[in-house]
Amino acid sequence: MLSPQSISYRYLLKKSWPIMLANASVPLLGLVDTAVIGNLGETTDLGAIALGALIFTFVYWSFGFLRMGATGFTAQANGAGDEAEVRAVLGRFVIMAVILGLMIIALQLPIRSLAFSLLEGGVTVESLAMEYFDIRIWGAPATLLTFSLMGLLVGLGNSKQLLIVQLFLNGLNISLDIYFAGILNLGVAGIALGTVIAEWITVCFAFLLIVMELKKRKTPEEAFWSRSGILDRQKLLRTVSANADIMIRTLLLVFSFAFFTNQSARFGDVVLAANHILLQFVTFAAFFLDAYAFVVEALVGSAIGAKRQDLFDVAVKKSTILAAITALFLAAAVWILGGMLINLLTDLEDVRGRASGMLYLAAIYIFFSFAAFQLDGIFIGASSTKQMRNAAVLSLSVYLIAWWLLIDRFGVTGLWWAMIIYVAARADALLIYYPKLRASVGIES
Numbered sequence: 001m002l003s004p005q006s007i008s009y010r011y012l013l014k015k016s017w018p019i020m021l022a023n024a025s026v027p028l029l030g031l032v033d034t035a036v037i038g039n040l041g042e043t044t045d046l047g048a049i050a051l052g053a054l055i056f057t058f059v060y061w062s063f064g065f066l067r068m069g070a071t072g073f074t075a076q077a078n079g080a081g082d083e084a085e086v087r088a089v090l091g092r093f094v095i096m097a098v099i100l101g102l103m104i105i106a107l108q109l110p111i112r113s114l115a116f117s118l119l120e121g122g123v124t125v126e127s128l129a130m131e132y133f134d135i136r137i138w139g140a141p142a143t144l145l146t147f148s149l150m151g152l153l154v155g156l157g158n159s160k161q162l163l164i165v166q167l168f169l170n171g172l173n174i175s176l177d178i179y180f181a182g183i184l185n186l187g188v189a190g191i192a193l194g195t196v197i198a199e200w201i202t203v204c205f206a207f208l209l210i211v212m213e214l215k216k217r218k219t220p221e222e223a224f225w226s227r228s229g230i231l232d233r234q235k236l237l238r239t240v241s242a243n244a245d246i247m248i249r250t251l252l253l254v255f256s257f258a259f260f261t262n263q264s265a266r267f268g269d270v271v272l273a274a275n276h277i278l279l280q281f282v283t284f285a286a287f288f289l290d291a292y293a294f295v296v297e298a299l300v301g302s303a304i305g306a307k308r309q310d311l312f313d314v315a316v317k318k319s320t321i322l323a324a325i326t327a328l329f330l331a332a333a334v335w336i337l338g339g340m341l342i343n344l345l346t347d348l349e350d351v352r353g354r355a356s357g358m359l360y361l362a363a364i365y366i367f368f369s370f371a372a373f374q375l376d377g378i379f380i381g382a383s384s385t386k387q388m389r390n391a392a393v394l395s396l397s398v399y400l401i402a403w404w405l406l407i408d409r410f411g412v413t414g415l416w417w418a419m420i421i422y423v424a425a426r427a428d429a430l431l432i433y434y435p436k437l438r439a440s441v442g443i444e445s
Contacts, residue, residue: 004314012295012319018163019154019291036181036191048128048188055115055129056136059104061254063144065246066097067151069239071294072383074155075301082305083217084229086156090210091230092239093148101141108137128188135192139199146199149206157298158213165206173198238383245385249392256396260419263403267412274354275412277345278362281338285330285366286373292323293377300381309441320374327370335363361416368420371427379430384437391429398425 070093077085104111112133116126146169153162176198180190215224257279264275299315338359342352379388399422406414 004310007299007311007314007318009318009322012292012322015157015159015295015298016291016322018159019294020288022159022163022166023287023290036177044124044128045188047125048132049191051125051129052132052136052188052192055133058254059111059115059140060143060147062247062251063100063147064250065243066093066100066144066147067154068246068297068380069093069243069383069385070148070151071155071297072242072301072380072385073239074152075157075298075381076305076383078156078298079302079305079308083214084222084226086152087214087218087225088229088232088235089155090148090152090214091225092236093151094145095230096239096243097144097148098141101144104140104144105137108134111137132188132192135189136195139196142196142199142203145203146206149203149210152210153206154294155298155301156213157295157302159295161209161213165202165209168205169198169202172201242383242385245389246380249385249388252392252396256399256419256422259403260415263407263415264412270348270350270354271412273346273348273351274358277342277351277355278358280345281334281341281362282366282369285327285334285369288326288330289323289370289373292319292326292370293373293380295319296374296377297381300378301383302381304382304441307442309438312438312441316374316378319377320370323370323374327367331363331367334366335360338362358412358416361413361420365416365420365423368427369423372423372430375427375430375434378434379437382437384433387430387433387437391426391433394429395422395425398422398429 070089073089074086077083077089112130115133116130146165150162150165153159153165173195176194177191178194180186180194181188182190184190186193211224218224261272261275261279264272296315296319299319300312303309303311303315339356342355342359346352346355376388379385399418402421403415403418406418408414410417
């Protein structure tokens with residue numbers, strides 16, 4: 001078990017950098033897919049990949065609770081030194097991921113029908129995107145299983161293994177995409193096939209990695225899994241309830257960004273394009289800030305499992321200081337270097353001008369976002385999911401009120417200030433519950 005003295009800034013950075021690299025490797029996959037199709041396919045192929053990938057982004061993002069839920073429960077069991085429960089958490093989330101993944105496959109026709117009724121594309125683009133969808137959907141159980149396995153790695157604090165799994169997935173996916181789409185000239189179908197195969201191989205690799213790790217931590221006479229432990233009714237209900245809360249919170253978060261994009265479109269194509277570029281900066285900053293949140297999830301869960309308020313306080317304080325410094329650095333970098341980056345991303349002068357004029361707003365958003373990331377991590381680690389759900393509802397209400405008050409008078413600037421108020425409100429809403437959460441650490445549940 002860690003001591004307060006061992007949770008140094010160096011320790012936190014050591015745990016954070018692999019997660020930063022793992023996060024940053026994710027968009028690389030999309031860039032490679034785009035490059036392969038962009039050089040070997042037609043414009044319609046590129047549009048189909050964009051449309052198909054967008055559908056799966058939204059579908060899978062809805063199940064992000066598997067990663068977050070697994071992290072909190074694993075970290076608490078790990079902190080309590082309950083190795084049997086760590087393995088039971090793995091079993092519960094494996095079962096849940098498989099069931100949900102098979103449900104997605106079973107419901108693929110209504111999902112496809114709904115998705116393509118909401119998204120618009122040319123006849124050829126939609127036809128190719130449907131072909132992509134029909135192949136890619138068979139990777140759903142593997143993707144959801146990977147979410148759960150990655151959550152377990154985060155909960156155990158194994159950030160380097162998390163990086164290995166992510167790099168394995170992306171490296172294999174890139175290789176298979178090039179082989180199927182490039183060498184075999186299968187186009188959009190080749191990209192989808194490469195992704196599905198990579199997802200299934202990766203989940204087997206990650207599962208083997210975790211099982212080997214957990215076997216080292218148990219005594220020889222212990223069974224790896226206990227049916228009664230996995231199917232404990234009270235713990236199963238708590239798991240389902242926590243995941244439902246996180247799902248609601250995640251969907252509200254998805255809605256907030258979709259609403260921002262939709263409102264941007266009201267101001268024309270130039271503003272929509274400019275805001276899209278600025279959101280790429282926001283996403284890039286999130287790769288770094290999310291790493292500290294991942295680390296604090298594991299440490300907070302472990303402290304709660306061990307009933308150690310001193311560990312809780314040190315983990316929260318030091319990780320938050322690092323996150324604040326990083327957010328300040330990232331905000332300054334975006335503000336100072338953003339103009340140059342905008343010029344690299346587009347050669348359209350009107351888009352460049354619009355994006356540059358709103359650059360300071362993106363920088364302000366990035367700085368204020370660190371508190372929301374940190375508090376999300378703290379509450380995920382504590383499995384305090386009802387509070388996260390309630391805070392999401394409250395902060396979204398603040399966001400919509402701010403938008404209503406600012407949009408007519410200040411236009412797109414008012415839209416950005418509403419988003420800044422929203423990210424601050426996300427943190428403030430969770431701070432309401434923080435004192436009670438901290439006071440509960442060390443108390444028998």
